[in-house]
Amino acid sequence: xxxxxxxxxxxxxxxxxxxxxxxxxxxxxxxxxxxxxxxxxxxxxxxxxxxxxxxxxxxxxxxxxxxxxxxxxxxxxxxxxxxxxxxxxxxxxxxxxxxxxxxxxxxxxxxxxxxxxxxxxxxxxxxxxxxxxxxxxxxxxxxxxxxxxxxxxxxxxxxxxxxxxxxxxxxxxxxxxxxxxxxxxxxxxxxxxxxxxxxxxxxxxxxxxxxxxxxxxxxxxxxxxxxxxxxxxxxxxxxxxxxxxxxxxxxxxxxxxxxxxxxxxxxxxxxxxxxxxxxxxxxxxxxxxxxxxxxxxxxxxxxxxxxxxxxxxxxxxxxxxxxxxxxxxxxxxxxxxxxxxxxxxxxxxxxxxxxxxxxxxxxxxxxxxxxxxxxxxxxxxxxxxxxxxxxxxxxxxxxxxxxxxxxxxxxxxxxxxxxxxxxxxxxxxxxxxxxxxxxxxxxxxxxxxxxx
Amino acid sequence: xxxxxxxxxxxxxxxxxxxxxxxxxxxxxxxxxxxxxxxxxxxxxxxxxxxxxxxxxxxxxxxxxxxxxxxxxxxxxxxxxxxxxxxxx
Numbered sequence: 230x231x232x233x234x235x236x237x238x239x240x241x242x243x244x245x246x247x248x249x250x251x252x253x254x255x256x257x258x259x260x261x262x263x264x265x266x267x268x269x270x271x272x273x274x275x276x277x278x279x280x281x282x283x284x285x286x287x288x289x290x291x292x293x294x295x296x297x298x299x300x301x302x303x304x305x306x307x308x309x310x311x312x313x314x315x316x317x318x319x320x321x322x323x324x325x326x327x328x329x330x331x332x333x334x335x336x337x338x339x340x341x342x343x344x345x346x347x348x349x350x351x352x353x354x355x356x357x358x359x360x361x362x363x364x365x366x367x368x369x370x371x372x373x374x375x376x377x378x379x380x381x382x383x384x385x386x387x388x389x390x391x392x393x394x395x396x397x398x399x400x401x402x403x404x405x406x407x408x409x410x411x412x413x414x415x416x417x418x419x420x421x422x423x424x425x426x427x428x429x430x431x432x433x434x435x436x437x438x439x440x441x442x443x444x445x446x447x448x449x450x451x452x453x454x455x456x457x458x459x460x461x462x463x464x465x466x467x468x469x470x471x472x473x474x475x476x477x478x479x480x481x482x483x484x485x486x487x488x489x490x491x492x493x494x495x496x497x498x499x500x501x502x503x504x505x506x507x508x509x510x511x512x513x514x515x516x517x518x519x520x521x522x523x524x525x526x527x528x529x530x531x532x533x534x535x536x537x538x539x540x541x542x543x544x545x546x547x548x549x550x551x552x553x554x555x556x557x558x559x560x561x562x563x564x565x566x567x568x569x570x571x572x573x574x575x576x577x578x579x580x581x582x583x584x585x586x587x588x589x590x591x592x593x594x595x596x597x598x599x600x601x602x603x604x605x606x607x608x609x610x611x612x613x614x615x616x617x618x619x620x621x622x623x624x625x626x627x628x629x630x631x632x633x634x635x636x637x638x639x640x641x642x643x644x645x646x647x648x649x650x651x652x653x654x655x656x657x658x659x660x661x662x663x664x665x666x667x668x669x670x671x672x673x674x675x676x677x678x679x680x681x
Numbered sequence: 682x683x684x685x686x687x688x689x690x691x692x693x694x695x696x697x698x699x700x701x702x703x704x705x706x707x708x709x710x711x712x713x714x715x716x717x718x719x720x721x722x723x724x725x726x727x728x729x730x731x732x733x734x735x736x737x738x739x740x741x742x743x744x745x746x747x748x749x750x751x752x753x754x755x756x757x758x759x760x761x762x763x764x765x766x767x768x769x770x
Contacts, residue, residue, distance in 0.1 A: 235768040295737040297759035481766040
């Protein structure tokens with residue numbers, strides 16, 4: 230028989246420490262839906278998605294019951310719409326966004342990602358039109374998530390796109406002003422965006438992917454924190470071992486669920502994303518892990534080192550637990566979605582600059598950060614440029630999801646509820662980067678790109 | 682297919698009887714039982730064969746959870762693979 234201690238440990242992880250599968254994400258290619266008519270395109274993508282994903286939610290629920298582990302979200306990612314759409318224009322893309330939203334609602338999924346454009350080196354007229362339409366598309370839909378890849382290590386940084394995204398984010402904030410500028414929470418600007426990311430808002434089904442695929446994102450900051458808490462005097466090597474072992478166990482659950490979903494749906498298994506994704510629930514926080522390691526508050530000196538240790542150990546433990554690993558894989562630090570981060574910002578311990586430093590050693594980037602509503606577009610573009618540079622130079626994914634919350638100022642709070650949480654509006658640097666951002670063109674690819 | 686039923690909570694009379702009779706009602710065959718009582722805290726684990734269940738697994742699991750909540754206990758019913766995956770290489 231199974232070991233009693235192991236069984237109780239698993240149950241404690243789920244019941245007390247919030248172990249869950251964050252998402253089963255079905256990636257669907259829409260390349261075969263291309264059409265010169267916006268109406269036909271919208272109909273085709275709706276029909277394809279609803280057919281492919283008709284059993285996704287039901288299957289997720291069955292797996293949840295079978296293994297007793299919560300699966301929080303079921304999601305869909307699709308081929309970047311600017312590619313599938315070919316030569317469509319602004320109004321056609323809005324129709325497509327509405328079709329995606331309707332497909333999400335019909336299949337019962339929580340989100341659908343892929344209202345995206347990949348413009349790291351330059352953009353086509355179709356991509357320009359899609360980017361222009363993002364604010365309206367996010368304002369007139371519920372479940373649609375959007376992302377724009379503006380840089381890769383191989384191509385450098387498309388600064389024209391970076392400059393434009395500042396304005397797009399501002400407009401998205403304005404169009405969703407009555408809901409704390411929620412549109413911005415569904416929009417991510419990427420460097421080195423992965424093709425198989427199951428997490429929102431940045432998920433899309435990359436162009437190198439097959440027809441349809443199942444990717445799974447795991448979670449479990451609470452489990453890691455609790456494991457560390459049991460060994461308060463561990464040295465750094467022991468700490469890394471504890472995290473590795475815990476990450477292994479978490480990822481094995483992800484692998485099990487991914488394999489099961491893949492076989493029940495008859496769709497190939499893609500990857501498990503080895504992530505520590507926090508939620509606003511008490512105890513399910515990445516910041517609290519860093520504090521458990523011995524920092525008085527997240528944001529104190531030592532935070533970057535602690536996060537680097539955590540992120541590396543999570544990957545080392547997780548990589549052996551799954552046959553295929555991908556996506557964003559690493560610890561996430563979205564401020565509004567992490568109870569410990571919110572606390573650290575409110576106490577004045579965690580600043581925007583520290584968050585930027587942290588993104589150099591962990592997954593993703595400046596994530597779910599509220600800034601004052603009167604922040605200039607150029608300033609947002611410059612924030613993006615800084616964060617994207619970290620990704621490009623370090624050959625990693627970074628992303629920016631900032632919310633210039635309309636009408637809000639430092640000290641105010643925006644609140645979305647659920648997994649999105651709430652965020653205090655953070656102070657930003659007052660000096661202008663306008664001349665720099667206005668130069669136009671591309672920052673050349675760094676020397677790291679010449680690996681051949 | 683085998684499942685693990687775990688029952689935790691404050692010790693009271695007849696816990697095993699209640700769980701076993703529900704297993705018998707749904708034709709889940711009990712393969713092994715182990716239990717510990719620490720002070721007033723009771724933890725029981727039961728390995729059951731659920732391949733001959735007369736309802737689907739989800740309904741069986743729900744019936745067990747309900748039995749738990751009716752008796753102030755926490756009852757989880759989970760496929761054994763989750764434990765094998767997590768704790769064995």
